[in-house]
Amino acid sequence: MHALLSVVAVLVSAPAAAPAAAPAAPAPTVEEAKAFVAKVNKDLAKLWVRSSTAEWIKSTYITDDTERNAAAMNDDVMAYVTQAIKDSFRFKGLKLDPDTERMLYLLRVSQSLPAPSDADKRTELANLAAKLEGMYGKGKFCKGVEPGKEPDPKKCRDIQQLSAVLAKGGSYDEQLEAWEGWHTISKDMRPLYERLVQLSNEGAKEIGAKDMGDLWRSGYDMAPEAFEKETDRLYEQLKPLYDDLHCYVRTQLAKKYPGKVSDTGPIPAHLLGNLWAQEWSNVYPLVEPYKGVTNLDVTKELQKQKYDEKKLVKLGESFFTSLGMDPLPATFWERSQFKKPQDRDVVCHASAWDVTFSNDLRIKMCIKIDEEDLVTVHHELGHDYYFMNYWKMPVLFQQGANDGFHEAIGDALTLSITPEYLKKLNLLKEVPKDDRGLINLQMKDALEKIAFLPFGRMMDQWRWDVFSGKVKPDQYNAHWWALRQKYQGVAAPSTRGEEFFDPGAKYHIPANVPYMRYFLARILQFQFHKAMCQAAGHQGPLHTCSIYGNREAGAKLKAMLAMGASKPWPDALYAMTGSKQMDATPILEYFEPLRAYLKKQNAGAKCGW
């Protein structure tokens, strides 16, 4: 399907081992290859519209019926794509025009969930996938339920309510209860996930990949092994900054929770203001470097000024239109889900859609009126503006240059949501005026952007290891926590044996959305920001730039969006930045002031874990 989140492009330039072609068929011609991709584009347009319509309905109204309906549509898509990929192997080795060649490549890597061609197994896989996402969407923690009894709904809390407990940062035990409570929702996913891995690995092998992880890594216009090395290279550039942030935050947490947080070991995972410890913005009040020097609390102003969901989204749209982009279509406002419905289960995890691949833009969120969701609105609109700029292309090109690009667009714009911009909107009373104000501001940004990096890197490491068979089902949870500790320096707050399935408590695992895209996006967004700032003629340090209202920056962005997936991503990056390499230098440059501050603060501390 086409929701940014759930459908996915994964590609390989050539399958590792193509099955033998049918005997003695006449040699295929270039014209046949062209006609083949034209037909695939046409067929896929029809199938994808049907499946993404069913997905939309399911995600905004989870029932057994909508789940079965969505699974049936996906079943059809999977059957078609697997067969089309096999059929395409006969064009291997032909000298084709670049567009045809690229579409064949995009087809081969177009599925994040490849199915075996056996019809029963494929149907089973489609059902499993729908069920797992539904289990996550319906997830609730109900206190004190007796076995076999229906829970009292008044004692049940959903993801938003449990997240709020961690965001507020109450007592150690209160947070522990919320954290453990949320992690009960995934226990029953384990056997389903195990089977999903088996079946989709079979599917991946049928189309010439080693396993599903190998297929996922093949979607980046380079060999899968080279891609893995690339993610390591980027991570190594950033690890020292993360380690400094971790060290500083741990020192502050150890003061708040004496005896509970060691100042040399990993941080308990439930104390960082977020169910997965992936972004730490909520602990800002606790770790604010210069107390009382600045007021950066946008949430308070949004609520005081009675912003509602629509007004928040309008604010997001106005950033894009200030760059010279078109307003969102009228149907966007009619068809989107902004608010959590009270009468049914929905998938609250935010996503962006072009349901019919024809500028039928929507977002699906359960918006809270706060700064976090102001940022998420921009993130989702970034996806919608990508859709808006490429929907006239053949459907195989209706994707980002790679999936990290898609995730980086809205985020790149949020880097221009400076205190000056917020003051203009009357959402901040004053802008930070000295070095101390700047450090406070950078700390707040780093808690979101830098804290995320190891989580972004480790999520798919876990899945790659699971898909390759390196990690067996009886080690799922142990491996999860080993990686969480290795990369993030966080530890489970209580014993988490194999009776739990903690990875399943993070949306993208049951929803089967590859995650490396978000890691890439954290890096790419700073590259995009820097390039747009240059186009806007910005002078001075990168962290002072805002491209709000700048048409030159907007034109640059638009040109890249309009390319969709029609060219390899290094070409799209080149069009935007003049470089063909992903590079962590701009993100490091942006955080240079904070880096120096952290170094001083950590002097004498024993950093690391």
Ligand code: X8Z
């Ligand atoms: O899933 C998302 C978006 C939808 S594409 C809300 N994000 C990741 C997450 O929530 O884990 C954005 C940041 C990382």
Ligand code: ZN
């Ligand atoms: Zn996204």
